[in-house]
Amino acid sequence: MRAAVLTEVNKPLQILDLEQEPPKANEVRVQVKAAGVCMSDWHIMNGDWPLPLPMVLGHEAAGIVVENGPGVTAVKPGDHVIFSFRPHCGHCRYCSTGRTVLCIGHNDTARWVMHDGTARVKLNGEPVNQMARIGTFSEHVVCPAEQVIKIRHDLPFTHAAIIGCSVATGVGAVIRHARVAAGDSVFVVGCGGVGLNVVQGARLAGARTIIACDLLDNKLEYAKQFGATHTINAKSGDVIKQVQALTDGLGVDYAFDAIGTEPTALQVVDALAPGGHAVLVGIPAFSTRAPISPSAMVYAEKTISGTDYGSVRPDVDFPILADLDMDKKINLDDLISRTYKFDEINEGFRLLVTGAVARGVIVFD
Numbered sequence: 001m002r003a004a005v006l007t008e009v010n011k012p013l014q015i016l017d018l019e020q021e022p023p024k025a026n027e028v029r030v031q032v033k034a035a036g037v038c039m040s041d042w043h044i045m046n047g048d049w050p051l052p053l054p055m056v057l058g059h060e061a062a063g064i065v066v067e068n069g070p071g072v073t074a075v076k077p078g079d080h081v082i083f084s085f086r087p088h089c090g091h092c093r094y095c096s097t098g099r100t101v102l103c104i105g106h107n108d109t110a111r112w113v114m115h116d117g118t119a120r121v122k123l124n125g126e127p128v129n130q131m132a133r134i135g136t137f138s139e140h141v142v143c144p145a146e147q148v149i150k151i152r153h154d155l156p157f158t159h160a161a162i163i164g165c166s167v168a169t170g171v172g173a174v175i176r177h178a179r180v181a182a183g184d185s186v187f188v189v190g191c192g193g194v195g196l197n198v199v200q201g202a203r204l205a206g207a208r209t210i211i212a213c214d215l216l217d218n219k220l221e222y223a224k225q226f227g228a229t230h231t232i233n234a235k236s237g238d239v240i241k242q243v244q245a246l247t248d249g250l251g252v253d254y255a256f257d258a259i260g261t262e263p264t265a266l267q268v269v270d271a272l273a274p275g276g277h278a279v280l281v282g283i284p285a286f287s288t289r290a291p292i293s294p295s296a297m298v299y300a301e302k303t304i305s306g307t308d309y310g311s312v313r314p315d316v317d318f319p320i321l322a323d324l325d326m327d328k329k330i331n332l333d334d335l336i337s338r339t340y341k342f343d344e345i346n347e348g349f350r351l352l353v354t355g356a357v358a359r360g361v362i363v364f365d
Contacts, residue, residue: 001017001018001020001138001139001140002015002016002017002018002138002139002342003015003016003018003056003121003128003135003137003138003139004056004057004058004137004138004342004345005018005054005055005056005057005123005128006044006045006053006054006055006056006057007053007054008053009045009046009047009050009053010045010046010047011045012346013045013057013137013345013346013349015342015343015345016123018056018121018122018123018128018138019121019122019123019125020120020121020122020140020142021120021121021122021142022067022069022142023067023068023069023072023120023142024069024070024114024116025069025070025071026069026070026071026072026115026144026145026146027069027072027114027120027142027143027144027145028065028067028068028069028072028075028142028143028144028145028148029065029066029067029068029140029141029142030063030064030065030066030081030083030140030141030142030143030148031063031064031066031139031140031364032061032062032063032136032138032139032140032141032364033062033063033064033157033161033363033364034061034062034063034157034158034160034161034361034362034363034364035058035060035061035062035136035137035161035361035362035364036060036061036161036162036164036165036166036193036359036360036361036362037340037345037348037349037352037359037360037361037362038059038060038165038166038193038352039192039193039194039282039352040059040165040283041057041058041059041131041137041349042349042352042353043283043285044057044131045057045349048284048285048286049285049286050286051112051129051131052110052112052129053129054123054128054129055112055128055129055130055131055135056121056128056129056130056131056135056137056138057131057135057137058131058134058135058136058137058138059083059085059131059132059134059135059136059164059165060083060085060136060161060162060164060165060166061082061083061134061136061141061161061164062080062081062082062083062151062157062160062161062163062164063080063081063083063141063157064078064079064080064081065077065078065079065081065148066140068145069145072145074145074146074150075145075148075150079150080150080151080152080153080155080157080160081148081149081150081151082148082149082151082160082161082163082164082314082318082322083134083136083141083143083147083148083164084146084147084148084149084164084314084318085131085132085134085147085164085165085309086100086101086103086132086147086308086309086314087103087105087106087115087133087144087146087147088100088101088103088105088146088314088315089103089105089106089146090105090146091105092104092105098313099311100313100314100315101308101309101311101312101313102308111132111133112129112130112131112132112133112135113127113129113130113133114133114142114143114144115133115144120142120143121135121138121142130143132147133147134147137342137345137362139342139364149314149315149318149319150319151163151318151319151322152319152322152323152326154326155322155325155326157363158336158339158361158363159322159325159332159333159336160322161361162193162332162335162336162359162361163318163321163322163325163332164318165193165309166193166194166196166197166335166359167197167321167330167332167335168309168310168312168314168317168318168321169194169197169281169307169309169310169312170193170194170195170196170197170198170199170200170201170258170281170310171197171198171200171201171204171310171321171330172201172307172309172310172311172312172317173198173201173256173279173281173307173310173311174186174198174201174202174204174205174254174256174310175201175204175205175310176310176311176312176313176317177279177305177307177310177311178254178256178277178279178305178307180201180202180205180207180253180254181205181206182205182206182207182208183206183207183208184205184206184207184208184253184254185207185208185209185210185211185247185252185253185254185273186198186202186207186209186210186211186252186253186254186255186256187211187213187243187252187254187255187256187268187271188202188210188211188212188213188223188228188255188256188258189213189214189234189255189256189257189258189259189264189267189268190213190214190257190258190259190264190282191212191213191214191216191219191220191222191223191258192219192258192352192355192358193335193358193359194258194281194282195212195214195219195223195256195258195259195281195282196222196223196226196335196358196359197226197335198256198258198281199212199223199226199227199228200226200227200330200331202227202254203226203227204324204329204330207254208229209229209230209246209247209252210227210228210229210230211228211229211230211231211232211243211246211252212224212228212230212231212232213231213232213233213234213239213267214231214233214234215233215234215235215355216233216355217233218355218356219355219358220232220233222334222337222358225331225334226331226334226335230246239267239271240267240270240271243271244271247273250273250274251271251272251273251274251276252271252272252273252276253272253273253275253276253277254276254277254278254279255267255268255269255271255272255276255277255278255279256268256278256279256281257278257279257280257281257282258281258282259282260280260281260282260283260284260285260288261282261284261288262284262288262289262290262291264282265280265284265288265290265292266290266291266292268280269292269293269296269297269302269304272300272302274300274301274302275300275301275302276300276302276303277302277303277304277305278302278303278304278305279304279305279306279307280304280305280306280307281306281307281310292304334358335358335359336358336359336360336361337357337358337359337360338351338356338357338359338360338361339360339361339362339363340360340361340362340363341362341363341365342362342364342365344362345362348360348362
């Protein structure tokens with residue numbers, strides 16, 4: 001089967017023919033139908049996140065179960081599923097309390113091989129790693145069964161794919177992690193796939209004021225489609241003063257950094273009103289540090305927190321997001337601004353990095 005493999009940092013992905021082993025105990029084999037083009041993959045491609053290569057990238061995807069390994073009961077062949085890039089053992093202290101994205105039950109193996117420490121795909125007999133144990137830029141994926149979640153059959157695969165990362169992360173950051181309430185004010189830095197879902201998560205929560213900030217006017221236009229009440233081009237002047245001008249001089253109740261850099265992390269803290277809550281959503285390069293002002297945090301009683309995967313519970317929340325999409329409570333039709341054939345994957349990343357798309361999705365034949 002064919003898969004898009006990163007063999008060297010700062011080089012294009014190569015679509016190669018790989019050998020794939022069948023699923024072992026508690027694993028499944030899935031035919032991939034759609035996969036999103038995400039900045040997390042780009043962070044590996046450009047070396048921000050140094051991981052062992054070669055690796056099949058891809059982590060935002062959906063498909064159809066075609067084969068079960070021994071012991072799998074949660075899904076069966078023919079089921080439509082969304083991949084989860086975080087495992088959950090079901091018994092560690094975090095899984096037991098519903099914080100499954102923090103699962104520590106599989107710390108004995110690296111996150112790019114199966115739980116038994118071995119690979120399921122090979123190139124010329126040599127093992128190839130899979131991003132997040134799934135590596136969904138592939139015609140078929142063998143992965144742990146706990147990392148696929150059954151969803152309704154009438155959900156389009158393109159929509160299902162992006163629920164698996166950008167939608168869950170953005171909406172979840174607002175609803176599950178920050179718990180924004182009706183009438184609150186929200187500031188969002190970065191209007192890519194995740195940031196736009198933060199915007200529509202804030203709209204879903206009933207936020208009164210939703211301020212979106214980006215460097216690109218086309219991204220700000222997207223933000224208006226998804227519920228932003230105000231937009232700020234960060235090149236237009238002092239962003240914090242503009243946020244304060246829109247909020248009676250106070251700042252916002254909640255601010256979300258959907259980019260993941262030192263300047264944007266500091267910006268969301270500075271944009272807060274007293275008692276406000278800043279949430280770091282975008283994942284930066286591993287070397288990034290941001291020097292906050294402890295005195296400002298103390299005297300204004302500000303809160304800063306991080307959220308991985310929007311703090312969602314994939315087994316519970318993916319089906320909910322699917323229902324919200326099918327009921328038109330969230331807008332995924334307009335979020336997918338471009339689709340690609342598998343052979344066009346590197347063009348997808350080129351357009352992602354230039355900011356030309358809201359979300360691009362690869363559609364497999």
